[in-house]
Amino acid sequence: MSTGYGRLIWRDGVLMPWEEATVHISSVGHASVSAAFEGVHAYWSSTREMLHGFRLREHMQRLLDSLRMSWMESAFDADALVDATVELLASWQAPGKDLHIRPWGFAAGTHCQQMVPRGTPAEIAIETWEFESKLGQGRTCTLAVTSWPRFHPGASPASMKVFSNYHNGRLGNIDALARGADWPVFLNAAGHITESSGACIALVRRGRLITPPLSDGVLDSITRRTLIQLAREELGLDVETRPVERTELYLADEVFLMGTSAEVLPAVEVDGFPVGDGRTAGEITRAIESRYHDTVRAVTGNHDEWLTPVHLDRAAGTPSSTSLTASSHARSTA
Ligand code: PMP
Numbered sequence: 001m002s003t004g005y006g007r008l009i010w011r012d013g014v015l016m017p018w019e020e021a022t023v024h025i026s027s028v029g030h031a032s033v034s035a036a037f038e039g040v041h042a043y044w045s046s047t048r049e050m051l052h053g054f055r056l057r058e059h060m061q062r063l064l065d066s067l068r069m070s071w072m073e074s075a076f077d078a079d080a081l082v083d084a085t086v087e088l089l090a091s092w093q094a095p096g097k098d099l100h101i102r103p104w105g106f107a108a109g110t111h112c113q114q115m116v117p118r119g120t121p122a123e124i125a126i127e128t129w130e131f132e133s134k135l136g137q138g139r140t141c142t143l144a145v146t147s148w149p150r151f152h153p154g155a156s157p158a159s160m161k162v163f164s165n166y167h168n169g170r171l172g173n174i175d176a177l178a179r180g181a182d183w184p185v186f187l188n189a190a191g192h193i194t195e196s197s198g199a200c201i202a203l204v205r206r207g208r209l210i211t212p213p214l215s216d217g218v219l220d221s222i223t224r225r226t227l228i229q230l231a232r233e234e235l236g237l238d239v240e241t242r243p244v245e246r247t248e249l250y251l252a253d254e255v256f257l258m259g260t261s262a263e264v265l266p267a268v269e270v271d272g273f274p275v276g277d278g279r280t281a282g283e284i285t286r287a288i289e290s291r292y293h294d295t296v297r298a299v300t301g302n303h304d305e306w307l308t309p310v311h312l313d314r315a316a317g318t319p320s321s322t323s324l325t326a327s328s329h330a331r332s333t334a
Pocket of ligand 1: 039195196197198199200218219220221222223224258259260261
């Protein structure tokens with residue numbers, strides 16, 4: 001087991017030791033064509049001395065939506081998956097640590113068949129590992145518009161968070177790195193900015209926050225939703241969701257990436273053009289990052305509805321498989 005990886009994995013209703021959560025090598029559904037996933041964070045709050053899952057339910061609903069759009073069926077509903085995650089997180093017994101959670105679903109028991117049929121049941125697994133948040137640490141990045149166009153939403157909808165969509169992201173990542181930038185920015189067929197490989201993008205111009213619309217081929221990011229709301233309600237900013245031209249990034253006062261893993265990541269260069277002073281995050285980006293930090297770490301308590309408390313003493317130990325019987329968590333299909 002690698003350091004920082006969870007001791008347990010939740011798999012279809014059972015908390016099992018990490019080593020035991022294996023699949024057969026012939027299982028093509030696993031992590032390939034027919035698999036959907038989520039990336040979620042649980043942040044430690046020093047203010048409340050406890051861990052909170054951030055917008056857990058929304059992530060679980062998006063996982064179920066991705067499976068539904070992929071014609072796969074889950075025996076678990078969003079609430080059951082939230083409960084399962086809380087149980088798994090509680091088993092960590094790691095006060096002070098932030099945890100990354102990867103819930104995912106893949107076509108169960110498919111061995112030869114790439115084209116899994118409609119109605120195939122999805123096996124659900126939830127994994128966790130430690131991560132270090134970079135919020136408030138002055139981190140920045142550089143961006144390059146990649147020569148790889150974003151996959152057409154009519155061919156593979158961006159709203160589906162499925163592993164197969166990430167091949168395009170990987171090509172863009174490699175291209176951006178080869179050109180000396182940290183992250184790619186993808187254009188769609190109309191030449192509009194879409195998103196990065198694992199994060200959405202926003203810019204600030206003349207005091208307004210601007211981000212591409214979902215219909216341009218953008219994942220319905222939960223961080224994007226969060227920051228739009230915080231910007232409007234708590235910072236009083238005007239937010240525009242509208243098509244964005246590539247050159248608008250060159251004239252922007254501020255640019256940042258946003259996502260569960262990216263958190264709020266200020267960009268200081270796009271295609272070689274400096275953003276702002278070319279070294280540090282702009283004022284509005286810093287204010288947004290600070291609000292996000294205070295929200296996920298429950299400093300202000302402004303959005304408790306987004307925080308699922310995890311009581312670390314709830315599942316002390318759990319040395320071997322603990323049955324959370326599928327039936328007690330399964331969605332009623334009646
Ligand atoms: N776009 C893509 C392609 C992503 O993979 C992610 C990460 N899930 C995001 C945007 C950001 O989404 P979220 O804020 O829900 O993590």
